[in-house]
Amino acid sequence: MTSAPHQGRVLVLAGSDSGGGAGIQADIKTITALGGYAATAITAITVQNTLGVTGVHPIPLDIVEAQARAVLDDIGADAFKTGMLGDAATVEVVARVLDSAPKTRNGAVPAVIDPVMIAKGGASLLAQQAIGALKSLLVPRAALLTPNAPEAAALTGLTVETTDDLRRAGEALLELGAHAVLMKGGHVAGERVVDLLITRQGETAFEGERIETRHTHGTGCTLASACATGLAQGLGLTESVARAWNYVHEAMLRAPGFGAGHGPLDHAWGVRK
Numbered sequence: 001m002t003s004a005p006h007q008g009r010v011l012v013l014a015g016s017d018s019g020g021g022a023g024i025q026a027d028i029k030t031i032t033a034l035g036g037y038a039a040t041a042i043t044a045i046t047v048q049n050t051l052g053v054t055g056v057h058p059i060p061l062d063i064v065e066a067q068a069r070a071v072l073d074d075i076g077a078d079a080f081k082t083g084m085l086g087d088a089a090t091v092e093v094v095a096r097v098l099d100s101a102p103k104t105r106n107g108a109v110p111a112v113i114d115p116v117m118i119a120k121g122g123a124s125l126l127a128q129q130a131i132g133a134l135k136s137l138l139v140p141r142a143a144l145l146t147p148n149a150p151e152a153a154a155l156t157g158l159t160v161e162t163t164d165d166l167r168r169a170g171e172a173l174l175e176l177g178a179h180a181v182l183m184k185g186g187h188v189a190g191e192r193v194v195d196l197l198i199t200r201q202g203e204t205a206f207e208g209e210r211i212e213t214r215h216t217h218g219t220g221c222t223l224a225s226a227c228a229t230g231l232a233q234g235l236g237l238t239e240s241v242a243r244a245w246n247y248v249h250e251a252m253l254r255a256p257g258f259g260a261g262h263g264p265l266d267h268a269w270g271v272r273k
């Protein structure tokens, strides 16, 4: 693994996954494995394993906001990462937190916005009415937006089924104000998986063989957190995404095989020599 210039503090605003494969647990493991420092503001506690989500306990809004403020007032953050937000009111709180963070030498603290909508097992993690808030309040604040194909379709109203569709939707999301978008191709059919990093300067493709596995729980959370860690550590955008892509790919290949459903990744592959 490349050694990073400094530790990099990432404040994650997302939900807890009791199964440990996705959500806050995947975020903390990823950030730590890549040498960063993870702090969290938990938005919801989910009752979850590899088979699915069977309960959701939202955290009161004032406690979500207070967690973030407690971290920012004392520890600080070099990047934000958002995941499961649940409802429009939580989206509004998160937008307020991002706005109020002290600026750095290079401007606003970069935010990786993972517009989580549906869990791998099919459970809804974002109210339908919150999509508008996500679009108007968080997409324009994204240093990097990381939608999967269904999320890109929900945010743009476009059909997203092919790599070309990913490109068109990505361009539409830049129009909505995202600074950059990483369009994930996990849900696009084909023997190869293609993710597209799209900015106003152009496009970079990250491409590999589709891995035949059911152990893909938390791939999206892991990728977004790894990107945020790179940005927090002062890596460039493309370098952050490239390292993240490689980290997720290896973690999938080395999945431990736990659970009877969508199993978790091996987040510790680079740590366990």
Ligand SMILES: Nc1ncnc2c1ncn2[C@@H]1O[C@H](COP(=O)(O)OP(=O)(O)OP(=O)(O)O)[C@@H](O)[C@H]1O
Residues within 6 Å of the ligand: 022, 119, 120, 147, 148, 149, 184, 185, 186, 187, 193, 194, 195, 208, 209, 210, 211, 212, 213, 216, 217, 218, 219, 220, 221, 223, 245, 248
């Ligand atoms: N079968 C696969 N083989 C190789 N890479 C994959 C596979 N499935 C997903 N990926 C990669 O994992 C990352 C996450 O993509 P995906 O489209 O699955 O996101 P997601 O749907 O948000 O995930 P999650 O359900 O965990 O939120 C991307 O980099 C994607 O290319």
Ligand SMILES: [Mg+2]
Residues within 6 Å of the ligand: 114, 116, 117, 148, 220, 221
């Ligand atoms: Mg996802």
